[in-house]
Amino acid sequence: MSARRAPLRGHCILSHGFESGPDATKVTALAQAAEALGWTHERPDYTDLDARREVSPLGDVGARIERLMQAATAAAARGPVVLAGSSLGAWIAGHVSQRVPVAALFLMAPPVRLDAAHPLQAAEVPLSVIHGWHDELIPAADVVEWTRARRGRLLLVDDDHRLGAHVAASAQAFAELLVRL
Template structure:
């Protein structure tokens, strides 16, 4: 086993969503073990209301990991992955369609200092404005891939997969 990866889906999605499924398959092909928590019940509480239960579910998955995991998250999954890195050791963060804030939730997005991170965001994202991802990446000095895509990032999945492979290779 090269490591462990926890992949967190976005709101209105599930653990079998296209992006997390594709990235899980890539990780497994490279020798990583993966886990995809199911946040659908948490998401019934609304965006702001789902953050705390998602964080608790993710914290339990991190605690059960045999090694500090790489956290992969899409949208709300990216938001909770970053916050979870503040409370538990993680090997890296690969974040897609990042919301810089969740309306009604008191904490802004943040990550633990020094954790290797990579962001991917679509220019045409109408759910999570690209400016928030750019500002976060700039403030952290984190690499950011901007793609001609929308919030779902389905048109650029091959590019995302290639960056994910490079990111994992850089952690080894």
């Protein structure tokens, strides 16, 4: 008689925001939540690309997309993938979700448009968003409308863009999304 292995739950790719890093508090909390539920995870490091300001004020966004595309494509070949991201990492996750099959998206403080020519786009998959009422960069009303149009789950909290007072709430919301899959 052979031993049965538990089914693969899936893999989470957690993208940090601009001028942050893979060991940032929020993505670390998401990684811990995923691991506790039996999901594997990775946290790409975009810090080298953020430093390339000669490409744009936000660093090399195209290279960020390519890096996440490679990771997501490799992970999707092995099983279900969930993309999560904070700020610019959320924008990148949404963009990549349209090009690689993903099971769900989790977005923290998502910029619903980098500028008028670059709105946040995302695949039609289960969606969960957490955003601060007092976000100084991205108006909460814009995120409410964007999420409503996609019938996503939205948690608005009394916080600013960094969501520093709601790291645990972010991890809990992410865990709830993973449990629903």
